[in-house]
Amino acid sequence: MARFDSILDLVGDTPLVALHPLSPSPEVRIWAKLEGQNPGGSVKDRIAVEMIDAAERVGQLMPGATILEPSSGNTGIGLAMVARLRGYRLRVVMPDNVSIERRQLLEIFGADVVLSPGAEGSNGAIRLAEKLATEDPSQVMLFQYGNPANVDAHYRTTGPEILRDCPEVDVFVGGLGTSGTLMGVGKYLKEHKPDVRVVAVEPPSGELVQGLRSLEDGFVPPIFDPAVLDRKLIVRPRESIEWTRRLLDDCGIFAGISAGAIVAGAAKTAETMERGTIVTIIPDGGWKYLSSGAWTDDLDVVEERATRINFW
Amino acid sequence: MAVEVRLPTLLRAHADGAASVPADGATVGEVFTALVAKHPGLQGQLIDDSGSLHRFVNVYCNDDDIRYLDQLDTKVADGDVISILPAVAGG
Incomplete structure (x- = not known):
């Protein structure tokens, strides 16, 4: 029954939806978990x-x-x-x-x-x-970058939901921010289905951060365990915006710009596969990015804007 | 192999302000050695004292992070683009 005592009871248990129109091959299926369906609007x-x-x-x-x-x-x-x-x-x-x-x-x-x-x-x-x-x-x-509860949330909920709804999953593609989603889902899937490969998509934030004084100002989240990943890809701002548009145009999904980056990474991963199933994440909806002009303005203009405003 | 190396803002001062420089080598490690020979200010910025990739540097050969390929032994081909980026947080 869809009746709840608190809005917080609606966190999690998000739906998977097919992104088949974005797959380069009918033999490779891509499913995305719509985390924008969470009540606060994101994963x-x-x-x-x-x-x-x-x-x-x-x-x-x-x-x-x-x-x-x-x-x-x-x-x-x-x-x-x-x-x-x-x-x-x-x-x-x-x-x-x-x-x-x-x-x-x-x-x-x-x-x-x-x-x-x-x-x-x-x-x-x-x-x-x-x-x-x-x-x-x-x-x-609470320090999300170092808090084991960040990883636990995904190990306990996101990972099991994915395996329950898509037991045929071969590859999980997620975005790298704190690394919590990739660590939690990656560990859960590998423990329960050891052949699953985990691919991280790094948003191009490193290109946008102009103000670091030295490399020693860099940061690797303490919860990040490189051994969980099998591959790590970078997706450029322009590509991210293009794929955010494709999500809307081809799948009717109004998603945030990091989703564009992650789905671009999922499509690149699909190109390397003959057949199989990819599960990926759409971290949030597009509402918080309307001011980016991502869907309406000229691509060059949005790309330039993305060098000044952080959409990731 | 002739490749293009893209530098992050904070390393450009060591390469006469260039955002992108050409370099040669058969692997990412060789490309970095050639790069440091040409721009000595980059010494210690890319590779640490133990000969590994600097902890706070991410290096991509085209789209792929070389830590998940063959690290500094990752082979490069003519026309490849090597991007060097500082490790930053998200979230």
Whole structure:
């Protein structure tokens, strides 16, 4: 029965939908998990619930506490939704060049947004959040990049849902941000179906982050385990936008721009296969990216815009 | 093999400001050796003291991260594009 006590009960159990029109071969099937169907609008609702539940279990989060988190958007929005219902305050440290809609959503949910220099990307947001946490240790930083609950959320829910709905899966293609989705789903699938291959798609954020002073400012999330992956691909901004359009034009799916990158990676992976089944992830819907002009403006204009505004 | 090497913003100062430089080699490692010979400022930026790829550098041969190919022994072909990117977070 589709009747629930809380909006949080709707997190997870998202549908798989065929992207067959985007496959280069009828022998290779591509299915996408529509994470934009989560109530907060993205895959990050899963980790928001899991990280807050885990922190409550160990007594790290007390009633009325303030949560502090670096996020370029979706994790912040998921946390804001959960925090609102559970009575926590939330401060999100976010690069100042992310799409305006993310900031608007955070503010609507009552989160306090602290901006970090956009030129330093998420690395800069992480550094600023760490500094703020040191200044006021009463704030609780859940730190998605290092929190095992991020991986657990996907190991416990996303992975099992994929195997339940698509037992014939041969390859999982996911996007690399914190690496939580790839680590959790990848570990679960490999444990239960050892032949499954796991492919990571890296969004081209490294090209957009212009403000790193040295390579030592780089960042590899502590939860990332390179052994879970079999292949890692990079997809360029222009391709990401093109595939975001193809998702809409050929499949009727209005998805965020990172979905375009991931699906481009899934299609490239499909080109290397004679037959088989790929499962991929569409992390969010297109709503938060309307201001990018991705569907309406000239491709060159959107590509140039993507060098200034972080759509990933 | 003649390849194109694309440099991230923070390494361009070591290569006279160029975003992209040509280099030769049969593997990514050889290409990097040739690159450092031409632009000594890149010494230590790509490869660490133990001879491995710098921890905070991701290197792509065309679309593929070389850590999941043959690392620095990954073979390159004429016209390949080697992209060097700093490791950054998302999320």
